[in-house]
Amino acid sequence: MVMALAPCGAREARLVLAAAAELVQVPVADLAAAVVAGARGEPVPARWERALRRAVEALRSPLPGTEGGRGVGLLPSRARTEDALARFRASRERLAAAPGDPPARSAMDDAAYTLCVLMGRSTVHEAVAAAERHLAGPD
Incomplete structure (x- = not known):
């Protein structure tokens, strides 16, 4: 669920869940179960939601010294x-539709990794933003 919502890969999703669980001092498994239950419309404690939001925002925040972009380098073709x-x-859509499907999770990891490597970014959020900027830029 976190992979589809953040967006991020499995490794980053585990880090987000671990960070959020640490903030509210609950086991990661309990927080993960609450996220899944929340997707089904069940109530999630407000402080757990806030912790998860904080952890996702921390994932999306650029690392110090990376605000300047890629630097000098080659960009992949637009195609x-x-x-x-x-x-x-x-x-991401496939995983959101079937969060427990291992092939969907694997496909998400592979696509996220490929995009990060292609765009030279360390997080999926940064890679998506960089890809969108590249596609929107001048020819």
Whole structure:
């Protein structure tokens, strides 16, 4: 669920859950179960939701010294960027529709990793933003 919502890969989602669980001092498994229950419309404690939001925002925040962008380097072709971004979005939708499906989770991890490597970014959020900027920029 976190992978689809953040967006991020499995490793980052585990870090988000661990950070949020630590903030509210509950086991990670309990917080993960609450996230799944929340997706089904069941109430989630407000402080757990706030902790999860804080952890997601921390994931999305750029690391110190990375605000300047990629620096000097080659960008992938627009076609390759478009393809990787479309593949990531499709896998995110597939995972959101079936959060417990291992092949969907694997496809999301693969698409997220590919996009991060292609765009030279360390988080999925940064990679998506960089891909969108690249596609929106001048030819």
